[in-house]
Amino acid sequence: MDFRFSEEQEKFREEVREFLRQELPKDWDGTGYGEEGATDIGQRITSKLAERKWLAMAWPQEYGGLNAPHMQQLIYNEEMSYQGAPGAYSMGVAWVGPAVMLYGTEEQKQRFLPGITSGQDVWCTLYSEPEAGSDLASLQTRAVQDGDDFVINGQKIWTSGAQRSHWGWLAARTDPEAPKHKGISTLAVKMDTPGITMRPLINMAGQSGFSEVFFDNVRVPKENLVGELNRGWYQVAVALDFERSGIQAYAGGRRTLERLVEFVQEHPDETVRRNPTVRNRLADRAVELAAGTNIAYRIPWMQSKGIIPNYEASISKLFGSEFGQRLALTGIQLLGMYGGLEPGSKYAPMKGRLERSYLQAVSSTIAAGTSEVQRGIIATRGLGLPRG
Ligand SMILES: Cc1cc2nc3c(=O)[nH]c(=O)nc-3n(C[C@H](O)[C@H](O)[C@H](O)COP(=O)(O)OP(=O)(O)OC[C@H]3O[C@@H](n4cnc5c(N)ncnc54)[C@H](O)[C@@H]3O)c2cc1C
Structure with a gap:
């Protein structure tokens, strides 16, 4: 067992550090707390990272990655987090994209992944409900098939980043008769679809990072079902491991x-x-x-x-x-x-x-x-x- 990073990996680490030295303000203290314009800096850095294809470097090239080794992705994540670089973290890269790659159709991969690797599409995760957190399989938000769509009704809670997200990765009940783990499916939902409303929740640090999200007859095209119908629980479990x-x-x-x-x-x-x-x-x-x-x-x-x-x-x-x-x-x-x-x-x-x-x-x-x-x-x- 060799605990050292290779020369090539150390070189890459230095490249990330140099990038951050160039891009972060000189007085950046690594947290983002209180700095002016953290969002602007985040957007600028994200687009530069996307140009270098660093946002999801371990992904295959055909989906906007570099096919880079997972250890290289780790080095990148480590340096970005050490500096508290804004824009470094995204649910799309961390678990939505990997889940789409595992369970989605080729058409879905072509549709959803480029927006993640370009940094343009921000995703949020719509799992938890007021009565379903640890026991997530008890979730009650319904997705009912109607023509070419699913019609979604229900409520999610603690949805981090909901208000600035373009897409939501939703777990909803598609078969209420089946045992609870076997009646859930995962869908990609555009967050500006009519019928979605949000209410921000303020945490004890005074920040509104998460929200309640309400679904009132929200129509989602069937082509947005990711993976097999009613097998969503297993996909969520894998996505949680990535998370x-x-x-x-x-x-x-x-x-x-x-x-x-x-x-x-x-x-x-x-x-x-x-x-x-x-x-x-x-x-x-x-x-x-x-x-x-x-x-x-x-x-x-x-x-x-x-x-x-x-x-x-x-x-x-x-x-x-x-x-x-x-x-x-x-x-x-x-x-x-x-x-x-x-x-x-x-x-x-x-x-x-x-x-x-x-x-x-x-x-x-x-x-x-x-x-x-x-x-x-x-x-x-x-x-x-x-x-x-
Ligand atoms: C900062 C933050 C961000 C979040 N972001 C998101 C998000 O983006 N999307 C999303 O869907 N959710 C999100 N969540 C929700 C989070 O996943 C849930 O809060 C969490 O899973 C716990 O569920 P709960 O709040 O319903 O608590 P409960 O499940 O009601 O748990 C209450 C207490 O009971 C304990 N407990 C429950 N079941 C057991 C058991 N079987 N054995 C032992 N103890 C148990 C728990 O450990 C806890 O102490 C976020 C939460 C926080 C705090």
Whole structure:
């Protein structure tokens, strides 16, 4: 086993770093919090990344990728997340496109994938409902066949990015008589279709990143059904594994940890610099970061061998999200009362990075499946234990 990246991979990493040095403002602090014009910067960077075909570089060339090795895609994701580059993350690239490639028809691949690789089409994920989150198979939004269309009625919730999305990746019930896992299908829905309305939800950090989405007799052409009718549950399960596979939590966490270490090193009070609790906590986070990074590296390695990640993705998601919470707590405690200051305050250390990530980290163990759900997957699919 060789843990080193190859010379070619290191060269590519340097190329991504150079790109970011050129494209990000000089004072970019890696989070995007509080910076002016993050959206504009994101759009500019996205179109340049699309020109280089970096957005989905591991995809086949015929679908707008570069056929690049999965490890190269990981290096790209790692560098983009470390810098907190806006526009780096997209549901289209991370799981909608891969699911379309696995289950869609050739016509659908030609129709949906170029918009993702060009960065022009933003996708959101329409799974969760007020009564169906962890038990997603209980979802009630109906898709009823009528002529050339499906007619959609129901409600989704916690839909991240719904308001700026062009397309939605929808899971809906197509057979209410079948056992709940066997009556769900996945459809691509244009978000400006008549009958779709949205209501933004504000999170505890004061941001409106997600929304409720309502469907009132929304007509979706049958050609937008992706994969086999009533087999959608299995496609959603695979797409969720793609969703849980990321390096982002660790790459962003490394940056935060480095900033915290700098904060301690530069602290005027020697008792802070030498404080054993501070040192031990930072050391613990460094150990977790090293372990978690290797857990995350395993996923692209599996993909490069043609293996679809399964419970391994849950291990990475579980450890990464809980690591993020521990790191944010360590940071907030270390900064003391100042740590609670919001971005924009001139007294906020690290431009309020810790205040924001402390509040946002809370939801990371809920989004994409809660920690309890991940532990259940690891226990059953990973360890072979019976269902609880
Ligand atoms: C920031 C954020 C972004 C999100 N973005 C999206 C999105 O874009 N699209 C989308 O469709 N959804 C999205 N979600 C929704 C997310 O997937 C659900 O919130 C999550 O799956 C949990 O479902 P729930 O909220 O209904 O909680 P519930 O399922 O009601 O769970 C409540 C509690 O019960 C526990 N629990 C439930 N079942 C079990 C079990 N079997 N064993 C042990 N404990 C259990 C849970 O762990 C949790 O602690 C997002 C959520 C967040 C927080």
